[in-house]
Amino acid sequence: MSVIIDGGANEDVVHGAGFAHLREHWALASFRRALGDDYVMATAQTLQYQTEFIIFVRSADAVVRDRIDWWQWSTADLAEEVAVIDSEIVAAESDMNGLAVDRELPRRLGVFGPETDWGYGDRESLRGWTVDNLRTAVSQTWGDRPAMAVTTARDLDGWGPNDDLRPFRGQGVTVRPASEGPVTVAGGGGITYCGWHFDYRDRRDLRAVDDLVTLLTLVARDNGAREAQGYEFDFRIGQFGERHVARGSDYLAVGIKCEPGSPVVRTAAVIDQLLESTRAVLRADIGVGDSRLAMGIDRHRLLRQARINQSIVQRLVLVNRAKLLGGEDPVLHSAERDSSELTAYAQYLLTLIDDMSVDVGTAA
Ligand SMILES: [Zn+2]
Structure with missing residues (x-):
């Protein structure tokens, strides 16, 4: 229980x-x-x-x-x-x-x-x-x-996924600008973490931050491979990896590990490169008018949800959190999107990436 x-x-x-x-x-x-x-x-x-x-x-x-x-x-x-x-x-x-x-x-x-x-x-x-x-x-x-x-x-018993929730109901998440530029913290093993603070009105919107991680991971692995050469990324969301517990805000950490022998570059510059590649990929996708990338992100989310739904313990916790915080848990829902919704979603992710870049830029 x-x-x-x-x-x-x-x-x-x-x-x-x-x-x-x-x-x-x-x-x-x-x-x-x-x-x-x-x-x-x-x-x-x-x-x-x-x-x-x-x-x-x-x-x-x-x-x-x-x-x-x-x-x-x-x-x-x-x-x-x-x-x-x-x-x-x-x-x-x-x-x-x-x-x-x-x-x-x-x-x-x-x-x-x-x-x-x-x-x-x-x-x-x-x-x-x-x-x-x-x-x-x-x-x-x-x-x-x-x-x-x-x-x-x-x-x-009798619990089942509910498909009637559309993805754009809430207010969305916004990147809270850091007044003193990006927050970076040294981890272990040569990893430096860069953090962003997100605000949200409706906790269902926080899944956009999960989607950002999917997006950045895909870009770091594929499209950004050239720029990201010699670096390893570690993406983490929220304290102890938990979501929907900060009540109105949460954070994303991107860790960058330089491999021995690779040129020493400022963390902000590596992050800038990653965000720039991500922006370019999103723009190209939006330009086509049928965002394959957003579709891919949706599929990753469905996989994530399916894994959670398989684990009775995780389902228990999510259902119970919904009892405390109100409403059903967003992670237990899935939704299909048509192509215009996918493009709109890619636009929205682009806005978030833009805001994240501004934060990095201020301190550069
Ligand atoms: Zn203890």
Whole structure:
């Protein structure tokens, strides 16, 4: 089952770095205790605005519905969990590319607002918690019985894709101009990440950012091969690869790795080349009036959706997020487009690429 509780790392701003992570572990212990022998295993993630759990249970009847009684930790329990989190932080911080994309970029882009952290927490301040302080802070944020969105595999019975959603319903995503030019962050292994911040009114529109990644990947691999020679690209969207959790904005990271021996060129110049190639390909496609590229991007999206639809766990999470955030999840929908819609979509992607280029240009 997927369980989502509103409130995540954003509440660390008030209660200290790592509070939400500790609270997540506390909730896991509570679920485990409530489910008893039916509990098999669980994973959890503290995202900015919500805490998400995936719990595997032995029997379909074993569900937590809409409330959970908190497990009362002893001081020894707390110390044990703090030690577990300690090692999780060490592991997370040793992944240089994860650090660059999941912590530094959202910070520098201001994706989640000021003073936000990535949810793992601070090892020093985590040691300051007592059982009583923790209980009080959890009670102030989630209450004694938190409201939960719960979706079980059984809830998915009778679920099917819905094809009646057209792609252009929302407002679209816009690239938020970076005031100080492009945000670049060094990752590990010689990779530098460049980040863009996107705003959206309707979370269904965020799939355009996924489509941008498809587009840039295709261009980097085929059309841009000449310009991109000697470079490897790493495209990532959102913190921990998650989407629809930043509420109104999200970000795209493009990592560039120079192969040993290739000429040292500024990151901005490599990005500029990639964006320029992408623009040229889109323009040529739009000129023909029947965008094969947009069609290809649509097909890639259908493949992506099909993969998600195959995974019951991912479906659970998406359906459950829709419960919390309203409406059905955009990723579970597919839509066919006619040629004029495809061309219009290629135009729209071109607008986004143009806006991304402006950002790079300002700092050049
Ligand atoms: Zn943890």
